Amino acid sequence: MKEEMIIAGFGGQGVLSMGKILAYSGVMQDYEVSWMPSYGPEMRGGTANVTVMISDQPISSPIAHDYDTAIILNQQSMDKFENRVKPGGILIYDTNGITHHPTRKDIRIYTIDATEECAKRGNSRLFNTMILGGYLKVRPVVTLENVFAGLKKSLPERAWKSLPDNEEAIRTGMEIIREQI
Amino acid sequence: MKEVRLMKGNEVIAEAAVRAGCDGYFGYPITPQTEVIETLMEMKPWETTGMVVLQAESEIASINMVYGAASCGKRVMTSSSSPGISLMSEGLSYLAGAELPCLVLNVQRGGPGLGTIQPSQSDYFLATKAGGHGDFRMIVLAPNSVQEMYDFVSLGFELAFKYRNPVMMLSDGVIGQMMEKVMLSAPVPRMTDEYIKEHYGDWALTGKFGGRAGNIVTSLELDPAIQEQVNEKLQAKYQKITEQEVRYEEILCDDAEYFMVAFGSAARICSKVIEMARADGYKVGLIRPVTLYPYPSKVIAQRAQQAKGFLTVELNAGQMVEDVRLCVGNHIPVEYYGRMGGMVPTPGEVYEALKDKIINKLK
Numbered sequence: 001m002k003e004e005m006i007i008a009g010f011g012g013q014g015v016l017s018m019g020k021i022l023a024y025s026g027v028m029q030d031y032e033v034s035w036m037p038s039y040g041p042e043m044r045g046g047t048a049n050v051t052v053m054i055s056d057q058p059i060s061s062p063i064a065h066d067y068d069t070a071i072i073l074n075q076q077s078m079d080k081f082e083n084r085v086k087p088g089g090i091l092i093y094d095t096n097g098i099t100h101h102p103t104r105k106d107i108r109i110y111t112i113d114a115t116e117e118c119a120k121r122g123n124s125r126l127f128n129t130m131i132l133g134g135y136l137k138v139r140p141v142v143t144l145e146n147v148f149a150g151l152k153k154s155l156p157e158r159a160w161k162s163l164p165d166n167e168e169a170i171r172t173g174m175e176i177i178r179e180q181i
Numbered sequence: 182m183k184e185v186r187l188m189k190g191n192e193v194i195a196e197a198a199v200r201a202g203c204d205g206y207f208g209y210p211i212t213p214q215t216e217v218i219e220t221l222m223e224m225k226p227w228e229t230t231g232m233v234v235l236q237a238e239s240e241i242a243s244i245n246m247v248y249g250a251a252s253c254g255k256r257v258m259t260s261s262s263s264p265g266i267s268l269m270s271e272g273l274s275y276l277a278g279a280e281l282p283c284l285v286l287n288v289q290r291g292g293p294g295l296g297t298i299q300p301s302q303s304d305y306f307l308a309t310k311a312g313g314h315g316d317f318r319m320i321v322l323a324p325n326s327v328q329e330m331y332d333f334v335s336l337g338f339e340l341a342f343k344y345r346n347p348v349m350m351l352s353d354g355v356i357g358q359m360m361e362k363v364m365l366s367a368p369v370p371r372m373t374d375e376y377i378k379e380h381y382g383d384w385a386l387t388g389k390f391g392g393r394a395g396n397i398v399t400s401l402e403l404d405p406a407i408q409e410q411v412n413e414k415l416q417a418k419y420q421k422i423t424e425q426e427v428r429y430e431e432i433l434c435d436d437a438e439y440f441m442v443a444f445g446s447a448a449r450i451c452s453k454v455i456e457m458a459r460a461d462g463y464k465v466g467l468i469r470p471v472t473l474y475p476y477p478s479k480v481i482a483q484r485a486q487q488a489k490g491f492l493t494v495e496l497n498a499g500q501m502v503e504d505v506r507l508c509v510g511n512h513i514p515v516e517y518y519g520r521m522g523g524m525v526p527t528p529g530e531v532y533e534a535l536k537d538k539i540i541n542k543l544k
Contacts, residue, residue: 020360027187027362035187035360039213039298061453062359063446065529153187 001031001056003141004064008049008081009073014128017154018071019050021132025142025150026054034062047076054141069139071131075099092135092177102180109180110138117176125162126169133173144170184365190330190357194260194286195220197334198232202369204255205233207246211262212298213354214288218260230371240265244272244285251281252398254377254385256338260286262354263304264295273347274313277415278400280384282341284334285319286350288357291523299523300354302445305500308351309474316412318419320348320426321473323444327361329471335369344422345384351473353496355446355525422475429477430469433459437466439539440484442505443494444470446525451494453528454535463540473501481508488513490539494531495519514539 005022009015016037026033036051051067053059066084072093078100085091087106095101096115112134118124129151136147148167152160188196194217198206208218218236226232233250237243243259250257261269266287276283287308291301308321320340322333330352337348372380378387384396402408430448433455434440443451448469458465468484470477485491490513493502499517506515518534520526526534 023360024187027185033187033360033362036355037358039354039358059361060456061450061528062355062361063450063525063527065527 001054001141003052003054003068003139005052005069005071006049006064006067006081006084007052007071007073008047008077011046011048013048013073014125015048015073016050018128018132019052020154021129021147021151022052022054022142023150024153025147028146028149028153029142031056031142032059034059036062047074049077049081069135071135073131078102090138092131092138094131108138110134110177111180112173112177114173114176117172123165126165129166129169130173130176133170134177135173136170137174137177183367185362186365187360188327188363189216189360190324190327190352191216191288192220193327193331193363194334195224196365197331198258199224199226199230200366200368201335201338202230202256202371203232203258203334203338204371205235205246205250205257206259207233207235207237207243207250207257208259208261209237209240209243209265211240211265213290213300213357214260214262214286216357217286217288230368232371240268241272244269244276247283247285248272248276248279248281251276251283252279252386254372254381254387256282256342256372258284258286258334258338260288262288262290262298263292263301263307264290266304266307270307270313272313273319274315274317275400276347277313277317277319278315278411279398280345280415281347281398282338282345283347284337284341284350285347286352289351289353291521297523298354300358300446300496300525301521301523302351302353302447302496302519303498303500303521304351305473305495305497308349309476309504312347312349317415318346318422318474320344320346320422320475321351322348322428323351323471323473324356325445325448325469326356327359327363330356331363331365335366340426342381344418346418346422351445353446354523355449426472427475427477427479428471429480430471431480432467432469434466434468434484436464437484437487438464438489439466439535439543440488440491441465441467441494441535442470442481442491442501443467444473444501447494447496447519450526450528450531454494454532457528457532458535458540465535465540470501476504476508478504478508481505485509485513489543491515492535492539493517493519494526494534496525497521514543
C-alpha cells in the first residue's frame with residue numbers, strides 16, 4: 001500500500017489539519033507516514049498545501065513529482081495540480097469557487113459540495129473533515145476506526161468536545177461525494 | 182519510556198534536548214525553525230528537569246549565552262536559520278578557540294541576505310569551511326529525517342563534549358517543517374554539579390574553592406609563538422576527528438556504475454530517484470554523508486574506482502560538489518544538479534538531470 005497525495009486550497013480551510021488527521025490515522029494503522037506542508041506567508045492568507053504520504057514501506061522522498069490523489073479546494077490549486085495527478089489517479093474537488101473545471105480523461109474525478117453542505121448546517125468548521133470523509137469513501141487507505149483515533153490524536157484535549165460533530169461530518173462526506181461523469 | 186510520536190523536525194529538537202539532559206537553550210525566533218523555542222516554552226522544562234529556556238534579545242546574545250554556560254561545563258545549545266547563524270559566526274569562532282562544547286542547529290533557508298524562508302542547503306560552505314574567522318572546524322551532522330533530528334541532539338552533545346568543540350546540526354526547512362514518526366528514547370538526567378566537577382573540572386569554571394589551580398576559559402593569546410601551539414593543538418584534535426568520526430550511509434552502492442552524493446533533504450529525494458533509476462535498469466547508488474565535517478572522503482574515493490560518473494544533488498548552487506571532486510579526481514565526470522532560493526526539486530526533476538548529465542553521456 002502506498003498513497004502519495006496533495007491537499008491544496010486556501011489558508012484557513014483546514015488543509016494542513018486534514019493532512020495531519022490522515023497522517024495520524026496512518027500512524028494508528030502502523031503505516032509509515034510523512035506530512036510536508038507549505039509554510040510561511042502562504043499560511044497567512046494565500047494558498048496552502050500539504051503533501052501526505054502513507055505507506056506500508058519506508059518513505060524515501062517526502063517530496064513528490066506527481067500524486068496518486070489530489071484534493072483541490074480552490075482555483076489556483078486546480079490550475080497548479082490538475083496536471084500533476086498520475087494517470088489513473090484521483091482528483092477530488094469542491095465545486096464552490098471553481099470556474100475552470102478539470103478536464104482530464106485519464107484520471108477519476110470526484111466532486112464534493114462540502115462548502116454548501118456546511119453552509120446548510122451553519123458550521124463551516126466541519127469543512128475539512130467532510131472533505132476527508134469523501135476522500136476516504138473513494139480511497140479507503142485507512143480504516144474508519146483508525147481515522148477516528150487519528151482525529152482524536154491530532155486534536156488538543158480542549159477540542160475533543162468537537163469529536164462527535166467531526167465524526168459525523170466524515171460520514172456525511174462519504175455520502176455526498178459524487179463521481180464526475 | 183520509549184514511545185512513538187508523529188512530530189515536526191523542529192518540535193522533536195525540543196523533545197530531544199529535554200530528554201538528552203540539556204541544561205540550557207538560548208535562542209531567537211526565525212522561520213523556519215521557530216517551533217524549536219515555541220515547543221520548549223510549551224514544555225516548560227524548567228519545571229521538570231530544571232533546564233533553562235531563554236529567548237535572548239538577538240542571535241549574538243544567544244551564542245554568547247551559550248559561550249558563558251558552556252564555560253561552566255553545561256550541556257547547552259542554540260538554534261537558528263541561515264541569517265541568524267551568520268550573526269553567530271563570531272561567537273562560534275570564540276567557542277572553537279576556547280574549546281567549548283555546544284550544539285548549534287541551523288535549519289537552513291535560501292539566501293544570501295534575508296533571502297527566503299523556504300528550504301535550502303546553501304550554508305554548506307559556512308558549516309564545513311567558514312563557520313567564522315580563524316583556523317577552526319565544527320563537527321557537522323546532517324540529519325535527513327525527523328528521527329535523525331532527534332537522534333543527533335544526543336549524538337551532537339556526546340561529540341561536543343568528547344572533543345570540547347562546537348557541533349553544528351545542518352538541517353533545512355524540509356526536515357524542520359515535515360512530520361514523520363519518531364521513536365523517543367528514555368530521558369537522561371541532567372549532569373549534576375559533582376559530575377561536571379569530576380569530569381570537566383580540568384577546564385570548566387565550576388568554582389575552585391581551594392584545591393585546584395584556577396581554570397581560564399579564553400580564546401585570546403597575544404604571544405604568536407604560544408598562539409601557534411594553540412593552533413597546532415586544535416589541528417591535532419581536528420585530525421583525530423577526521424580519523425574517528427566519519428559517518429555516512431551507502432544505498433545500493435555495491436553494484437553501482439553511477440553514483441549520486443547528497444545529504445539531508447536532498448538525499449531523501451535522491452533515494453526516490455534511485456528507485457526510479459533501478460526500475461529502468463540503471464545501476465545507480467547513493468552515498469549520503471551524515472557527517473559533512475569530517476567528510477567521508479575515503480569511501481567516495483574508493484567508490485570512484487568502480488564508478489563511471491558522479492552527480493551531486495544539493496539545494497544550492499553547487500557547494501559540496503567541490504569536495505566530491507577533490508575525492509574523485511579528474512578521471513571521471515563529477516557533475517552537480519540543484520535548485521536555489523528555496524525551490525525544492527522533485528525526484529522526477531533530479532532523475533532527468535541524472536540521465537541528462539551522467540547516464541546518457543556515459544552509457
